[in-house]
Amino acid sequence: MRSVEWHDGVLRLIDQRRLPHEMVILECETPEAVAEAIRTMAVRGAPAIGAAAAFGMALAALRSPASDRAALLRDLEAAARLLKASRPTAVNLFWAVDRMLRRAADEGLEDPQAVREALVAEAIRIAEEDVETNRRMGQYGATLIRDGDTILHHCNTGALATVDYGTALGVIRTAHEQGKRIHVLVDETRPRLQGARLTAWELLQLGIPFTVIADGAAGYFMRKGKVNIVLVGADRIAANGDVANKVGTYTLAVLAREHGIPFYVVAPTSTIDPNTPNGDAIPIEERDEREVLEIEGVPIAPRGARAANPAFDVTPARYITGIITEKGILYPPFDLHIRRALGLEQEDLRDVVALRGL
Structure with missing residues (x-):
């Protein structure tokens, strides 16, 4: 279902x-x-x-x-x-x-x-x-995936995170359906383990090869040259291209920039909020500290420990290679192309992004 x-x-x-x-x-x-x-x-x-x-x-x-x-x-x-x-x-x-x-x-x-x-x-x-x-985003995004690529993915962005098919995981799914031989490094995504629990489960159903890694291991694999591209979703995109996504996304973006690895956000235009000027204006949800201090109700920290639990962080637009939407792949300057994506017909936008070498 x-x-x-x-x-x-x-x-x-x-x-x-x-x-x-x-x-x-x-x-x-x-x-x-x-x-x-x-x-x-x-x-x-x-x-x-x-x-x-x-x-x-x-x-x-x-x-x-x-x-x-x-x-x-x-x-x-x-x-x-x-x-x-x-x-x-x-x-x-x-x-x-x-x-x-x-x-x-x-x-x-x-x-x-x-x-x-x-x-x-x-x-x-x-x-x-x-x-x-989602299917349109998958088609656009799959053009960026090469045969043999290893893709680093954070959180869960598949059919479970959408009505069906997926955003960033939908791009991976499309590339797999096209016959490309790919491998996915799945961040476990603490504290609720959406990567280890949900993304791994979806990839198993789809028959896509993957390896679960600890969140803190991403830099190790990048430095070893074992990551070709990073794909993440988004919960809110500001008018200037700053992106709020599952906490840990900002870290990946900085690491990807340091290692020269393309970092793409995959999200529908409904995730873009033109009324939010930049990432500083995005409200960040603070969740129950027990999500950090416990796993499925089992304490993993000493009694009396306190925790901070922001559910999201903000990745500045300067760290983002492109934003894959159902209307095309948006590249910097994001403020300009976001306005066009929200205001033009799909055919017109396709011409815009084509001029940027898509």
């Missing part, structure tokens, strides 16, 4: 907290349940969070007792606040919720039932668009 799936008025999610040891399907019937699934990382990955939030808004519409349009819109505004509060960094969440609110506010929807039906259809549309977007 897809990681985010709508079934007869119920949102079904793969509970990613339980992988790789067991496959458990979480069913959400209210926006509160969706918000809790996002907050607790039962569903994670910026595109998957966005799609789940869209279905959360659809559930809010279906569960609202409102008998008139104005009351329903008030209930939807309340659901939007709830969902937006579940995780602060991933901009796809805000993008999807705001898109659902705009659809609900369409004056052509004259009664509550019309609004409800429109929101379900819009959420399904957002999910389907995500799959198509």
Whole structure:
């Protein structure tokens, strides 16, 4: 199944907290349940969070007792606040919720039932668009992968982090499907081990060769000449090209620059936030210190130890070789090409990036 799936008025999610040891399907019937699934990382990955939030808004519409349009819109505004509060960094969440609110506010929807039906259809549309977007990014990104390459990958950006197929892992998947002989170095991605638990699990399903490495070992492999390219996802991209992604991404970008290794971010344009001028303006989620001090409830630090647990860090645009989107590969100057990516038709943007040697 897809990681985010709508079934007869119920949102079904793969509970990613339980992988790789067991496959458990979480069913959400209210926006509160969706918000809790996002907050607790039962569903994670910026595109998957966005799609789940869209279905959360659809559930809010279906569960609202409102008998008139104005009351329903008030209930939807309340659901939007709830969902937006579940995780602060991933901009796809805000993008999807705001898109659902705009659809609900369409004056052509004259009664509550019309609004409800429109929101379900819009959420399904957002999910389907995500799959198509990922496949396009895979095609663009795979042009950068050579036969025999070793790719360093951080966190999880595959089908589990999206509705289906994946962003950075989708690029790897496309290259593999094209017959390229590749190998993936999978950062374990402390503290929640999304690389060791989730990316490794996905690569096993796909039959793509990989090796799990400790986060701190990335520099060793780069210095040994065993990394050809680094691919990561993103939770928010600022207007100047700064990128917020799973903590540890900044370290990889600096190491890649030191060793002359291309560093690419793979993310849909819905992850770009034109209202955030730079990385300093991106809110960084601070999570429970127990995620650092424990592994699956087992303490790994002495009693009384304290921990800091930022979920993300910010990679300045100067360390990024390019940003792979569904509209093409964006290169510096990022501020210019981000504006064009958000404002031009796909065909026009393809001409823009073609001029930069794509």
